[in-house]
Structure formats: structure tokens, C-alpha cells
Amino acid sequence: MTTKTAIQINEVGLRDGLQSLNRPIPTDNKLLMVERLVALGFKSIEIASFVNPRLMPAMADSAELASRVPRVEGVRYRGFAPNLKGLEAAAKSGIHDIGVAIAASDSFNQKNIRATTEQALAVAGEVAAAAAEYGIGFNACVATVVYCPFEGYVAPEKVARLVDELQALGSQNIVLGETIGRARPEEIHQLLTTLKDSLPAENIVAHFHDTWGQGLANYRVCLEQGVTCFDTSLGGLGGCPFAPGAAGNVATEDLLHMLGSDTYDTGLDLPEVAAVAREFCQHNELPYTSRAGNACLLSGDSPGPGAEDERPG
């Protein structure tokens, strides 16, 4: 019997999937969804962003949500904390891991957080130090790893330099954020090749959006290069639902289907995940755009171990 490769899926739908909404989602709805995700076997769930609630109304309840989620052994909750104020709120809420994001593109940092890359690194250093004091995990994300909406193509060497600086702050794992979802497989391959010496595949968390439909193909390239940790969003939530074409992260269901159960072990069951994700979307009037999820629910596959395996004999 061949050993299967364990894949870690970080569910980011409740954070990245909702943060662009211009309305709140009831905390009780989120809490119910977290409980369901835990019951389905998710071990890493991103639920919060400790930012100015006026900028992100759907994240305004981050502290409350993080303090109410069920504490279950082996399950870690993650959130974003862009500065010390956010980190203090995160610490009080009892969240396990916090993240910061800095773009490889200077223009993106200027327009997105009104700071130079150097300034952003200084703040990230403060957050990292405080997180260490509180015993909170610290994960840094490099955003715009291939394309920036303002600068266009971003050279992999630029990403490599920022990776080094963020690892120096204490983030062993680095989230590679393909923020605008435009990169193609060739470009992801080139990025990973450039990073190979400084960032081993086991320290990469791939966080790709699916705007140009390349998300799964790009995740396939990551798998081939040995990456085993992926951010995905239930139902493909994310982007702005009012701007057609601005898509969310790769859908959790799409990745689950791609992985299957012969070679990879996720601990998750696609029909179960799809059913729960679609119900959350419907209940909260959010678009449910996962192709694999829709196809799976239409095909009538019943949940349960082996449901994905149709091979005879």
C-alpha cells in the first residue's frame, strides 16, 4: 500500500471570502459554520481580520467570533492583524495564529496600506514580536506574488527578497498570495523555482485567487513541486460579488475534487463539504460558485467515506 501525501487545507472562506462584503454577516451564522467545519474535519480555519470595522463591516465581529468558537484539540483558528492594535485585539480574543500581509509590489503597499514596503516591514516586526510575547503563532504573507494590479508582472526575485525579510521576523512558513488571480502555471513554476533555495516547499502556503480561472492549474503546479499546504475558500467565496469577474480564492470543493482520495489525504469529504458550504451561501445570500461543488451536489453523490471513489472492484 502506498502512503498518501497529507495535504493541509486552510479554510479562508469566513475571512477572505467575506471581507469584501459591504454588510455584516450575523456572528451566529458564522459560528454555526465554524462548528460545522470543525465537525467535517477542518483543522485550520481563518475566521477574523482585526482591522478597522468601518473598512470591513463583515469583519467587525472578529473579536467576538474568535472568543466564541469551540476550542477543539488539533484545530487552529487564524486571523489577520495588520498592526499592534489589531494584535492586541487578537490576543484578547484567544485566536491561535495571526497573519500579516505585505505585497512584493511597492505600489500595492502604497495604495493598499498607505505605507512603503520598508514601513510595512517595520510594523510587521512589531506585530511579530508582540505575537511571540503572547504566545500567538505568526504567519507572514507575501501578496501580489506574480501580478500587481498597478505594476503588472512582479519579478520572482522581488518576492524572494521579501520572503527572506519576513522569515527573519520569525515566520517560518510563508503564505504566497496570488492576490489578483491572474498568474498562469508557467509563472507559478518559475516563482517556485526561484524560491527553491530560500523557501523549501514544506514552508510554503499557497494562497491563490481564481479570477482568471487558473487557480486549480496553479495549485497542481504547486503539488508537483512538493507544496502540501493550501488556502481555499468554501464555495469559491471572495472577491466582490458586485463586481462580476473579480473572483475569490480557489474553491475548497474544487481543490478537494482535484486531490481525490487515491494519492492525497485531506481528512475531508467533498460531498459533505459541498452540502455545508452551499447551505451557508444560500442562507447568507452569497453566490455559490464552486464548479466541483455544484457538480457534486447535482450528481447526487452521497456523503461518506469512499463516496468519491467510483472505481469498480
Add this chain to the structure above:
Amino acid sequence: MTTKTAIQINEVGLRDGLQSLNRPIPTDNKLLMVERLVALGFKSIEIASFVNPRLMPAMADSAELASRVPRVEGVRYRGFAPNLKGLEAAAKSGIHDIGVAIAASDSFNQKNIRATTEQALAVAGEVAAAAAEYGIGFNACVATVVYCPFEGYVAPEKVARLVDELQALGSQNIVLGETIGRARPEEIHQLLTTLKDSLPAENIVAHFHDTWGQGLANYRVCLEQGVTCFDTSLGGLGGCPFAPGAAGNVATEDLLHMLGSDTYDTGLDLPEVAAVAREFCQHNELPYTSRAGNACLLSGDSPGPGAEDERPG
């Protein structure tokens, strides 16, 4: 300077993309679209299916359309002809290439064409012989190459046997039809590995649907294995627009974006193709679902050589 790999894209939107519709599309609209596709640089365009018009109302004008399309050097028009009657009509229309499709799954043949695989092969043999007499190109397609809606998983060895039999009928190139769009990259890799000895990559035409969102990732696997010929559908047309989740072929625009212009040469320009494809869909009240197409049109990329290339310097 590195030599780019030439990729042949067969545009099937006007055939596979429309054949499930329960209404006709005006012949003049199709004709205008063919003229535009030719002007954009498409060299292989599938436009017809010479079948019972009651079964496929949108294909009822196949003979008329095929007789009216502009004859341009280097451009080949293709159609399906399931039997001798269809082949006779195809020959009269002046079409260049005709195709037949037989499923690797016996149940699919029984339910889809009410014939055993043996019977279907006998008919295909008659069509191939008649096509040769008329000087029409003959391309055979193996359908359900990984999944059958009735039998589930289809063993690659079964596909390999049918490939041999179809090549014996004179079809050097074989279209591999992933009919229900459910296969994952691992499975495509396994299929191509099994076929390696009997069917070289240069004789494969990949024809994959995108129902479970795996289409591009699967085409990436094909590219890695040396396949250079792909069927795609403008705007992701296909499936049944009245059955959510039943998706069409991989969208032409999605593949064009994945290929880019650094490594591969398609002779086509994504912004131009997206603009023309979306207009066709809107004009004919068809859903336009290409992610890359929508993203490209939203991003405001202007058509023209190099428009896809944002690299500085």
C-alpha cells in the same frame, strides 16, 4: 531566442457549444461568428453536426452553414457525422473534416447511440471508408475517456483498446473526449501514461469538459506530456444552459490565458477573442462563463500583439 511550442486550438463552440440547445441559432449569426473567428486567426473550426435535426435543433442548419463559410487557405472546417447519411450530407456541404465519436464505456454507447461498441465501430468503419472516397479528413473521438455517467470510472486500458481500433480505421489523430468533465489531473496523467506506447502525444487531440472545474488543470497535464492540440469552446459554451453545473468545454479564453505568449504560440490574441466571444454570447442570449474572458474584458486589456505581455523591459 527560444523556439515557442506551436499549439493548435480547435474552436468547437459553434458545434459542441450549441448542440444541447433546444432552439436554433440563426445561420447568419453563426456565419458572422465564423468569419470573425477566421479573421482572429483560428485555423480549425468545428461548425456542424450532421445528425437528425429533431434531436439537435441548433445543428439543423449544419449543411447550409458548412456550404456558406468562407474558404480561406489554411483554415479547416470540421463537423460530426455519426453515420453514412450524415457523411453524405457532410460531403455535399464541402466540409473539410468529419468526426465520429465512440465511448470507451459500453453503457454510454448503448444509452447514447443505442448501439454496442462493436456496432458503433462497424458504422464508423463505413463512415471512414466513405470519407476517404470523398477526400474528407476523418477524425475519431473516444468519448468518456475517464468517467462514464453510467459506469463511473473507465479503465485506461479500455480506452487504449478503442484507440487501436479507431486508428485501424484510418484516424491517425485521436480525440480524447473527457465527456462529463469530472476527471482529475492524476487520472489524466495515468491515461496518457497508459496510452504512451500506442498513441504518441502529437496524435492526441484533448477534448475536455469543465464541469467539475478541472479542465485547465487537466490541459496543463496534457501540455506537460507533450500534447499540442486542444478542443476549446468560446466563452465556455456547452452543456445545457438549463441544467446548472453541466458545463461546456474548457473555455478558449481560459486556455489562451494559461498558455500566454512566452512559451507557446497559438496565433491568437486573448482580448480580441474574448471581445468577439462575449458579443456572440450576448447577441444570442447564451451565458458567457469564461473566467479569463470576463477578467480580461474587465481589466480593460486592449487587443493587439503583446497586449498580454505586461512585463517591463
